[in-house]
Structure formats: structure tokens, C-alpha cells
Amino acid sequence: MSQDLLNSFQEAYSNLELFPLMERNEMERFRVEYGDDLIADLNQLVEDSPNGDGKIVFTGHRGCGKSTLLAEFSRQIQDKYFVVLFSIADKIEMSAVNHINILFAIAVNLMTEAEARRVDIPQSTKEALYKWFATRTRTEESNLQAEVSIGFDLLKLISSKLKADASVRDEIKQEFERKLSDLVARINEIAALIQAATKQNVLVIIDDLDKLDLGRVNEIYRDNIKALCQPNFQIIYTIPIAVLRETFISTIIATETNDQVVAMPVLKIFDKGKNRFLNAQPRPEATKILxxxxxxxIPSELIAAETAEKIVIYSGGVLRELIRISKECCRICLRTIRRNPSAKVIIDDKIFLQAINKIRNDFSIRLGKTDIDILQSVYEQFMPNDPKQPEFLDLLHGLYVLEYRTDETWYDVHPIIIESLRRQGAINVK
Known part of the structure; x- marks a missing residue:
């Protein structure tokens, strides 16, 4: 076995982990200049918030790069603001997320960040806050120590309970369901203490709310958006793009946030309809970034140039899909090297086709007749017959359908799915 080749593909495989670029060393290694206009949009909304308590909703397809962009934005603005960025997925079991534990998580993370940065909050005040947190999460009294380091450990323990203990989450929900104002008052108290000590306004950014099931997201934003807007400091919430296609919810969100909704678009590989024609040329701006x-x-010696271009095209302009296809190609290459140690392995069109077939099968196995009909109408009209149909929203949420924005909003079928539709006779590919 060529150990060097195996090691090279193992490193490439590791580089293709589906993680947002959160740490500075990751940004330096992997970040591509992309989304500067969106960072400018977010910066304007934060900097120009009239009362310093604006709420912003940040949306886009899953895997389009929102988490990486939010991390970069938080780094750029952290000298001016006390920024608290956290993933809801790290704090609460995703199936259990609701508006109350989102607010409670804000309180915990504000206090945790204040401890980490050694914000000068009076000790007696901190002890009162620790006791408040401990009482509501059934944390043992023995954990209530005055020392800052112990306080930090207590907050870690409380965070773990919030994440893993369903009974604690239920108690928090029951306690604050009818007196939410008490929870909001405590959050505002913590933020005020931080602002007084640091002379910086608080900005909380909550990532990964867009990864919740649509039903849970609808409940949170449809029924409880007013509660999420009550804290008197700035917050950026994430939301799935499919939710904003539903008129009632999108109207509520626009009203409660004063139209402060920022959408991260998918990179447009082709102009509308151009990919329907043989030998269509992709847009150079998009292919350059991807x-x-x-x-x-992936080192250039491990992938054929023409195959790299095909991976870009079949990603549909979604970063997550670009990574997923590439990672599957690397998996195939690693298996091939181990089976045939003397083989000269490279990601070429043959490997690419194997990867695409695998991903296509994963996509297609979940499609029913209604889904096929919707995908057919999207392919033919660049728009579904009913953009509020639940099945269409599920397809949009699951990346079967991709949304593109130019001077209009239009939709297309994920490039990998098109072959499935052709095989079923749902479309004719030119």
C-alpha cells in the first residue's frame, strides 16, 4: 500500500468534515472570501439599531455557510460589542427546543461568557445569580460556592443539565410558561451588569435554530416570536429558509423584527434555465469561489481538474453539498487504496459517478409521488404550483429544491435529483 497516498487522502477526508469554521486556525486554513456583503448587512443592522435592542433573523439553506459567516461576523465586531455566539444544538436536545429554554440558554451563556472574560460583577450579585440558576435546575446546594472558578464549574454543570436532563427542561418550562416576564427580567439583569462592567452593548447570536424540524420551528416562531423579542439587547436568530415561505409566519417575523430579515443566498452556478441546455457554461464567479x-x-494532485468542476456544478451552489460529494469521493478512494495498494488512485470522473449515484440513492429513497410531482413542476416552471404546500417546504428544507435569488426569487431541483426524475419519466432532459 502506498502509505503516502493513503495519508494524503486521509488528510483530505479530515479536511472535509462538515463543520463550520469557528476557530481562528480553521478560518486561516479554509476560509474563502465569500459573504462580505451579508456581513456588511448584519453590521449595518446592529450598528444602526435605534434603541440597541433590535432582533435580526438570519436565514438561508442548511449548509450554505451561515455558521461560518456568523462566526466571522462575531470576530469582526467583538471589539465593539460583548458578543455571545452559541449553537442551540450544543445547549439543548434539538427535539426539545422551545422558546422558554432558548431564553434560559441565553441567560446561561451570558453568565458563562461573563465568567470566561472575568467581567467585574459584584460577588454578592453573582452568588444570587448562581443560586437562581441552581434552584431552577435542581443543582445541589454544595455547588454554590463564592469563588469565581467554582461559579464557572457550576454554570458548566447547569449547561449539561439543560442539554441532557429532560426533567429539568420540563421544570423550567412549567415554571416560566406563565411568568415569562420573570425569566426575561433575569436575562435583562445579567445583560445590564455586563454592559455596565464592560461599557459594551450585548449582542447574542444563536446558531443552528435553522436545523430544527419545521414543525418545531413553526411552533417557536409562529406562537412565541414576541417572547423571543422581549430581551432588551440585540439578538440574531437563525431560521430555516422554508419557514419564510409561509405567509402567516413570515408576516409575524417581519412585524416583530421591523423587517430585519437577512437571507444568505445559494451561490448561483447557472443563470436561470441555462443548465437545461447541453454544454451550458457555469457562472465563473460561483465556480471560482467553490x-x-x-x-x-483537497490537494490538486488528488483530483482531476475537470472532475473538480463537475463537483462544483452538482453541488447546486450549496457549500454543504460540495463538501458532501467530495467527502464521498474520498471515501471511495480510501477503500480503493486499501483493496488495491498498488493502484494509482485519483478523484476522477469514474469515482465522481460512484459518489453521485450513492448520494442520489440516498435522496431518492425518500421521495413519494407527491414529491415527484412537485419536483417536476419546479423543474419545468422554476416555481412550485403551491409554494406554501407542506410537502414543498419539506423538499426545500431537505435541499431537494434550492432557492436562488437575483432580481426575482426562483427555484430549481437539486442537480443530483434531476437524473432520478428523468429515469422516472417525470422530465425530459435536453
Whole structure:
């Protein structure tokens, strides 16, 4: 076995982990200049908030790069604001997320960040806050120590209970369901203490709310958006793009946030309809960005240039899909090297087709007749017959359908799915 080749593909495989670029060393290694206009949009909304308590909703397809962009934005603005960025997935079991434990998680993370940065809060005040947290999470009294380090450990324990203990989450929900104002008052108290000590306004950014099931997201934002907007400091919430296609919810969100909704678009590989024609040329701006993403993760000697371009095209412009296809190609290559140690292995069109077939099968196995009909109408009209149909929203949420924005909003079928539709006779590919 060529150990060097195996090691090279193992490193590439590791580089293709589906993680947002949160740490500075990751940003330096892998970040591609992309989304600067969106960072400018977020910066304007935060900086120009009239009362310093604006709420922003940040949306986009899953895997389009929102988490990485929010991390970069938080880094750029952290000298001006006391920024608290956290993933809801790290704090609460995703199936159990509701508006009350989102607010409770804000309180915990504000206090945790204050401890980590050694914010000068009076000790007696901190002890009162620790006791408040401990009482509501059934944490043992022995954990209530005055020392800051113990306080930090207590907050870690409380965070773990919030994440793993369903009974604690239920108690929090029951306690604050009818007196939410008490929870909001405590959050505002913590934020005020931080602002007084640091002379910086608080900005909380909550990532991964867009990864919740649509039903749970609808409940949170449809029924409880007013509660999420009550804290008197700035918060950025994430939300699935499919939710904003539902008129009632999108109207509520726009009203409660004063139209402060920022959408991260999918990179448009082709102009509308151009990919329907043989030998259509992709847009160089998009292929340059996505091509650079690949170059930073896979050495050029491991992938054929023409195959890299095909991976870009079949990603549909979604970063997550670009990574997923590439990672599957690396998996195939690693298996091939181990089976045939003397083989000269490279990601070429043959490997690419194997990867695409695998992903296509994963996609297609979940499609029913209604889904096929919707995908057919999207392919033919660049728009579903009913954009509020639950099945369409599920397809949009699951990346079967991709949303593109130019001077209009239009939709297309994920490039990998098109072959499935053709095989079933639902469409004719030119």
C-alpha cells in the first residue's frame, strides 16, 4: 500500500468534515472570501439599531455557510460589542427546543461568557445569580460556592443539565410558561451588569435554530416570536429558509423584527434555465469561489481538474453539498487504496459517478409521488404550483429544491435529483 497516498487522502477526508469554521486556525486554513456583503448587512443592522435592542433573523439553506459567516461576523465586531455566539444544538436536545429554554440558554451563556472574560460583577450579585440558576435546575446546594472558578464549574454543570436532563427542561418550562416576564427580567439583569462592567452593548447570536424540524420551528416562531423579542439587547436568530415561505409566519417575523430579515443566498452556478441546455457554461464567479473551497481541502494532485468542476456544478451552489460529494469521493478512494495498494488512485470522473449515484440513492429513497410531482413542476416552471404546500417546504428544507435569488426569487431541483426524475419519466432532459 502506498502509505503516502493513503495519508494524503486521509488528510483530505479530515479536511472535509462538515463543520463550520469557528476557530481562528480553521478560518486561516479554509476560509474563502465569500459573504462580505451579508456581513456588511448584519453590521449595518446592529450598528444602526435605534434603541440597541433590535432582533435580526438570519436565514438561508442548511449548509450554505451561515455558521461560518456568523462566526466571522462575531470576530469582526467583538471589539465593539460583548458578543455571545452559541449553537442551540450544543445547549439543548434539538427535539426539545422551545422558546422558554432558548431564553434560559441565553441567560446561561451570558453568565458563562461573563465568567470566561472575568467581567467585574459584584460577588454578592453573582452568588444570587448562581443560586437562581441552581434552584431552577435542581443543582445541589454544595455547588454554590463564592469563588469565581467554582461559579464557572457550576454554570458548566447547569449547561449539561439543560442539554441532557429532560426533567429539568420540563421544570423550567412549567415554571416560566406563565411568568415569562420573570425569566426575561433575569436575562435583562445579567445583560445590564455586563454592559455596565464592560461599557459594551450585548449582542447574542444563536446558531443552528435553522436545523430544527419545521414543525418545531413553526411552533417557536409562529406562537412565541414576541417572547423571543422581549430581551432588551440585540439578538440574531437563525431560521430555516422554508419557514419564510409561509405567509402567516413570515408576516409575524417581519412585524416583530421591523423587517430585519437577512437571507444568505445559494451561490448561483447557472443563470436561470441555462443548465437545461447541453454544454451550458457555469457562472465563473460561483465556480471560482467553490473551486477555491475544494482547493483548500483537497490537494490538486488528488483530483482531476475537470472532475473538480463537475463537483462544483452538482453541488447546486450549496457549500454543504460540495463538501458532501467530495467527502464521498474520498471515501471511495480510501477503500480503493486499501483493496488495491498498488493502484494509482485519483478523484476522477469514474469515482465522481460512484459518489453521485450513492448520494442520489440516498435522496431518492425518500421521495413519494407527491414529491415527484412537485419536483417536476419546479423543474419545468422554476416555481412550485403551491409554494406554501407542506410537502414543498419539506423538499426545500431537505435541499431537494434550492432557492436562488437575483432580481426575482426562483427555484430549481437539486442537480443530483434531476437524473432520478428523468429515469422516472417525470422530465425530459435536453
Amino acid at each position: 473551486g477555491e473551497v475544494l482547493q483548500k481541502r
